[in-house]
Amino acid sequence: MNQQSIPLVSSAIGTRRELTVFRFGPAHSDQKVFIQASLHADETPAMLTAVLLKRRLLELEAQHALAAQVVLVPVANPIGLSQYVLGQFVGRFELDSGKNFNRHFLPFDRVIDRAKDALGADPLENRRLVRQLMRDELEFRTPRNEFESLQHELLKLSYDADLVIDLHCSQEAAMHIYTNETGWPEFEPLARYLGSRASMLANDSGGQSFDEAHSLFWHQLQQSLPASKPVSIGTFAVTVECRGQRDVSYEVAQQDADALIDYLIWRRALHGDPKPLPDLPMPATPLAGSEQLVAPVSGILVHRAEVGATVRAGDALFDIVDPLTDATTTIVSRNDGVLYMRRAIRFVTAGAALGRVTGTQPTRTGYLLSA
Numbered sequence: 001m002n003q004q005s006i007p008l009v010s011s012a013i014g015t016r017r018e019l020t021v022f023r024f025g026p027a028h029s030d031q032k033v034f035i036q037a038s039l040h041a042d043e044t045p046a047m048l049t050a051v052l053l054k055r056r057l058l059e060l061e062a063q064h065a066l067a068a069q070v071v072l073v074p075v076a077n078p079i080g081l082s083q084y085v086l087g088q089f090v091g092r093f094e095l096d097s098g099k100n101f102n103r104h105f106l107p108f109d110r111v112i113d114r115a116k117d118a119l120g121a122d123p124l125e126n127r128r129l130v131r132q133l134m135r136d137e138l139e140f141r142t143p144r145n146e147f148e149s150l151q152h153e154l155l156k157l158s159y160d161a162d163l164v165i166d167l168h169c170s171q172e173a174a175m176h177i178y179t180n181e182t183g184w185p186e187f188e189p190l191a192r193y194l195g196s197r198a199s200m201l202a203n204d205s206g207g208q209s210f211d212e213a214h215s216l217f218w219h220q221l222q223q224s225l226p227a228s229k230p231v232s233i234g235t236f237a238v239t240v241e242c243r244g245q246r247d248v249s250y251e252v253a254q255q256d257a258d259a260l261i262d263y264l265i266w267r268r269a270l271h272g273d274p275k276p277l278p279d280l281p282m283p284a285t286p287l288a289g290s291e292q293l294v295a296p297v298s299g300i301l302v303h304r305a306e307v308g309a310t311v312r313a314g315d316a317l318f319d320i321v322d323p324l325t326d327a328t329t330t331i332v333s334r335n336d337g338v339l340y341m342r343r344a345i346r347f348v349t350a351g352a353a354l355g356r357v358t359g360t361q362p363t364r365t366g367y368l369l370s371a
């Protein structure tokens with residue numbers, strides 16, 4: 001294992017934060033895997049999974065069982081780790097700017113323009129050339145502040161990875177994943193090993209999140225090139241939501257770390273015989289089909305269904321009780337699907353987001369993510 005510290009742009013005199021990176025396996029392998037945890041810094045279950053994954057990778061490296069280079073960043077957001085307000089952890093948004101740490105990663109639009117002239121007829125050589133153009137673009141950019149330098153350094157670590165796994169969690173949730181339609185065949189086995197209750201697909205969710213900074217780029221590149229200039233996909237990327245923020249235990253984290261190891265063996269990034277694939281708990285569905293449940297009134301929120309539950313259209317999911325009038329408003333599902341996440345709140349204002357249910361038919365367009 002090789003450990004590296006990467007300093008971020010200092011936000012103020014006398015202060016400095018850094019990314020800590022762990023590299024396992026052969027440095028010049030034909031395959032590179034990048035895994036990071038807790039880009040939203042308050043999503044602690046992902047971080048514990050990364051800790052246990054690191055321990056296992058150390059063992060496997062000592063056994064010479066790594067076929068790929070594995071780059072692991074267990075703490076992907078040292079900025080957010082320091083953000084406490086009146087005792088409350090704020091790890092999703094940077095307090096200085098209000099920006100979401102996992103939105104609006106800088107796109108590689110100029111790379112696409114340059115690739116149209118630089119590429120030839122060999123798809124593998126074209127992929128190599130595109131990665132060179134991506135590296136040149138990253139070297140050209142100069143981050144202006146700490147937030148930009150965090151996103152910039154994470155892209156520098158991952159732009160040439162064949163596989164990107166971004167570990168997160170929701171507030172209260174079942175295990176679920178997000179990827180694009182092209183990446184689904186690559187990650188369907190991961191969904192099986194993880195026991196994912198929901199797998200949602202979108203080529204472009206509108207938020208330019210970390211996974212899409214990779215997958216959407218290669219998708220757009222392929223769409224923009226003529227047939228005479230084919231290019232192999234450089235990066236398959238997935239976001240894994242390790243249940244909810246309070247699901248922090250050795251047992252659950254070990255289960256998820258083991259599932260990641262099983263998947264890397266299946267993908268031949270690690271040597272060994274892959275375990276038989278478990279049944280897929282739920283088929284993949286379009287992210288545009290997921291139902292976003294919103295409170296129509298204010299009041300006490302009472303949950304009527306558990307996260308991960310299979311629900312049918314018309315099933316009661318929440319009650320909102322007005323403590324002054326005793327009026328109760330029941331929120332029902334419009335979809336047949338899985339209640340894969342809900343907010344951790346228990347008193348809501350009108351318009352507050354409550355939770356989400358998967359759906360098989362696209363019903364939304366444009367920006368498909370939460371704030």
